[in-house]
Structures are given as structure tokens and as C-alpha cells.
Amino acid sequence: MTKLNVELGENSYEILIGEKIFCEVAKFIAESNFTKKILIVTDSNVFKIYSEELRKIFTKCEVNFEVEVIPAGESSKNLREAENLYTCAIESQLDRKSVIVALGGGVVGDLSGFVAASYLRGIPFVQVPTTLLSQVDSSVGGKTAVNHALGKNLIGAFYQPKKVFIGVDMLKTLPEREIKAGLGEVVKYGVISDADFFSYLEENVEKILSRDLEVMTHIVKRSCEIKADVVSKDEKESGLRRILNFGHTIAHAIEEETGYEKYSHGEAVAIGMIGAALISEKLGKVDSASVARLRNLIERFGMYTRVEGCEVDKMYRELFRDKKTINGKINWVLMKNFGAVEISNDVPEKIVKEVLSKIII
Numbered sequence: 001m002t003k004l005n006v007e008l009g010e011n012s013y014e015i016l017i018g019e020k021i022f023c024e025v026a027k028f029i030a031e032s033n034f035t036k037k038i039l040i041v042t043d044s045n046v047f048k049i050y051s052e053e054l055r056k057i058f059t060k061c062e063v064n065f066e067v068e069v070i071p072a073g074e075s076s077k078n079l080r081e082a083e084n085l086y087t088c089a090i091e092s093q094l095d096r097k098s099v100i101v102a103l104g105g106g107v108v109g110d111l112s113g114f115v116a117a118s119y120l121r122g123i124p125f126v127q128v129p130t131t132l133l134s135q136v137d138s139s140v141g142g143k144t145a146v147n148h149a150l151g152k153n154l155i156g157a158f159y160q161p162k163k164v165f166i167g168v169d170m171l172k173t174l175p176e177r178e179i180k181a182g183l184g185e186v187v188k189y190g191v192i193s194d195a196d197f198f199s200y201l202e203e204n205v206e207k208i209l210s211r212d213l214e215v216m217t218h219i220v221k222r223s224c225e226i227k228a229d230v231v232s233k234d235e236k237e238s239g240l241r242r243i244l245n246f247g248h249t250i251a252h253a254i255e256e257e258t259g260y261e262k263y264s265h266g267e268a269v270a271i272g273m274i275g276a277a278l279i280s281e282k283l284g285k286v287d288s289a290s291v292a293r294l295r296n297l298i299e300r301f302g303m304y305t306r307v308e309g310c311e312v313d314k315m316y317r318e319l320f321r322d323k324k325t326i327n328g329k330i331n332w333v334l335m336k337n338f339g340a341v342e343i344s345n346d347v348p349e350k351i352v353k354e355v356l357s358k359i360i361i
Contacts (some may be wrong), residue, residue, distance in 0.1 A: 004224055006140065006333050007232040011160040015140060015224050021051060021167035025101065025128055026061035028163060034124060035097040037064045039089055041112040042103040043072040046130050049173055051102070066092045068192075070108065071152070074260040077107045077147050079155065086114045099124045100163070100284045105131035106138035106265065110153070114289075127164040131174060132182025132216075133266045135166045136189075136223035137241065141231045141244075147260070147267030151321040152252045158236050166224070179211065181266030184247070184303045186219055188273060189226045191294065192243045195224050195339035198297070219338035245342050246333040248275030250359075253318040257310045270303040271359055278355045279347060280335040290337065305359070312356045315351070 001016035016024060029038060040054065047069045056202050058065050066089045084354045089100070102112035102125060109127055116125035129139035145156025171179065190198025201208070202217075207215040227244065234241035251272035254263055263271075280286040298305055319330055329345040338344055 002251045004222055004228055008235055008257050010276055013163050015164040017166045017221055019156050019169040022057045025165050026057050026063055027065055035095055038099040038101055039092055040065055040067045040103055041108055043070050043108050045072040046104045066120045077111050079146055082115055082146055083203045085139050090120050096120050096123055101126045103128045106134045109139050110145050113159055114146055114156055117144055117157040122140055124162045127161045130170045131178050132171055133185055135220050139164050140227045141223055152255055168220055170214055171211055177247050180301055180303050181264040184266035184269035186223055190225050191224045192341045198338045202297055230325045234287040242343055246341055247276050249274040249319055254307050254317050255313050257315055268299050271307050274305050275355050275359045277335045282314050282351045286335045306361045308361045312353055315356055316353055320352055343359055
């Protein structure tokens with residue numbers, strides 16, 4: 001097992017990376033000063049794979065648990081499903097020392113964390129991410145949220161987990177599209193923080209796509225290290241943490257315009273990174289060769305670089321619903337080089353629309 005720490009004072013926690021992680025989760029809960037009654041939240045896809053193993057291990061560790069299964073997919077990340085979980089928590093008599101365990105991808109983690117943050121004004125929760133995207137991104141950092149009809153992640157809270165358990169062997173069960181979706185966030189880390197890591201990804205495309213366990217463990221670990229370092233310095237996104245949103249401003253607009261159905265979050269981020277890099281090039285912050293190199297890696301991973309079903313003007317308006325918009329100005333994360341980005345809130349409308357027209361089919 002590999003251990004990483006997210007240093008946040010009294011909110012600090014550990015990330016444990018390894019294989020066969022359920023035993024570690026059950027042991028942690030059984031040995032901690034929690035009420036021995038927990039709520040495990042998972043989705044319909046994950047439950048099919050792990051339900052028997054889950055019940056066997058938690059029963060053996062004498063942990064009293066309830067399992068609530070939500071429908072798989074982004075459409076479950078809403079206040080209606082949150083209310084269902086509140087009802088389940090109340091009916092299960094969870095108290096302030098009870099634990100909610102989020103077993104699943106980003107939707108499960110975000111929804112469960114939001115409920116944990118607000119139920120009884122906050123109870124402990126544990127992240128057990130099962131997708132590549134959630135392992136390298138959403139399970140670390142304490143961002144919890146649900147979507148609103150008018151925008152993604154607009155209702156939420158910063159609320160840190162007590163621990164994150166990452167089972168890299170779980171990646172073997174994922175559909176190919178889920179691996180590619182997670183790679184959008186992985187590539188992002190190479191752009192914003194670590195040029196050597198970006199090169200490592202270029203050199204190991206085939207092993208990554210074949211899910212070589214050693215390589216996957218490395219990219220999960222390095223991604224978590226980078227995010228943990230950023231979050232430790234800026235827990236609530238007052239400055240530095242904004243760099244983690246490279247590609248996300250356009251990505252969120254893509255997701256909204258396509259109804260959260262056509263593209264996964266990671267797929268939208270890949271397209272959004274191309275858009276952000278093209279804006280950076282037009283502003284003279286990065287050269288065309290670097291943009292081409294980024295596009296090439298995304299294409300080698302078999303990910304989208306352009307979006308279908310969007311309109312430039314409508315998409316431009318949706319950009320302003322992004323959480324990084326302050327006083328009507330978008331805080332863009334722009335590429336300077338591999339391993340370096342900067343924040344700018346004065347990108348001209350003309351340039352943004354020109355770039356949007358290039359990434360829309």
C-alpha cells in the first residue's frame with residue numbers, strides 16, 4: 001500500500017493506494033471512534049460488481065451497515081437523490097459519529113459528500129473511488145456538490161473526507177470509455193504542474209490503455225500527489241487551486257449544452273483543454289507546437305478533441321455560469337508551457353468565440 005497525506009491542519013487525511021481495498025476500509029471503520037453503523041452509497045453499476053464482496057467483508061468485521069443504491073450516471077447528482085439519501089440516513093438512525101461511505105465514481109462521491117456535509121450539520125465520510133476519474137480527481141480535495149438545472153456543481157460545500165481508499169485493481173472492471181474519461185484529468189496534471197509526468201504519459205500510452213497495473217498505479221499516485229499538494233496550499237480555491245480547473249470552463253459548458261448525456265466529464269475536459277490551449281496560443285502565451293503536442297496525446301488516447309451539438313453563441317453565454325466567474329469576468333486557466341499555467345480574467349470575447357468555433361463540429 002502507498003500512503004499520501006493531504007495536509008489541511010485539523011482536516012488533514014490520508015490517501016491509501018493499493019489493491020483489494022475493502023478489507024482496509026472495513027478495518028479502518030471498525031478500529032476508529034465511529035458509531036458502528038454506516039451508510040454505504042453506491043450506484044447500480046458498481047453494486048452489481050461488488051455487492052457480495054462488500055457484504056462479506058463488512059459483516060466479518062462486525063460493522064452494521066446499510067447500502068443505498070442510486071441510478072448510475074450524472075443525472076443522479078441532484079437534490080432529489082440527495083433528499084432520498086437524507087431519508088435513508090434518518091431511517092437508519094445515523095448519528096453525528098456515523099459514517100457515510102462513498103463507493104463509486106465522481107457522481108457517488110460528490111453526492112455522498114454533499115449529504116455528509118449537511119446531514120446533522122456534518123458527519124464523517126470516506127471515499128472509495130472506483131473509476132479512474134474519481135481516483136485521480138474528484139475523491140481528493142473535498143469538493144462536494146449536486147447539479148442544478150441551470151448549471152453543474154452549483155450547490156455544494158467544501159467538506160473533506162476522513163480517508164480516501166483507492167483500489168487500482170478496480171480499474172480492470174471499467175469499460176474502455178471510463179478509462180479514457182479519467183485520462184482527461186490525468187493529462188491535465190502534466191500540463192498544469194509536471195512536464196516530466198506529461199512525457200511519461202506520452203511514453204506509456206499503450207501500457208495505460210492496456211491497464212498495466214504498475215503504470216496505472218504510478219499515474220494514480222502522481223495525480224493524487226499533485227492534487228494533494230495544490231489542495232494543501234489552497235483548500236477552498238481562493239487562488240492556486242484554480243489551476244486544477246484547466247479545461248473545465250469550456251468542459252462544463254459542453255456538459256450543460258449536451259444535457260450531461262453525450263459526453264462524460266473527462267471527455268468534456270479533454271475538449272476543454274484543447275480550447276484553453278488554443279486561447280493561450282492566440283494570446284501569445286504558448287506556441288503552436290505545444291498545442292499540437294497536447295492534441296496529439298489526447299488523440300493517441302482515443303479521446304474527443306471536438307464537440308458535436310453545440311452552438312458558439314449559446315455556449316459562450318453558458319461559460320459565464322462557471323463558478324470561477326467573478327463580477328462578470330471568467331477566470332481562465334491558460335497554458336504557458338508543460339508544467340505551467342496562469343490565471344487571466346481579461347480574455348477578449350472575440351478570441352473565445354473564434355476558439356469555440358474551432359472545437360465545435
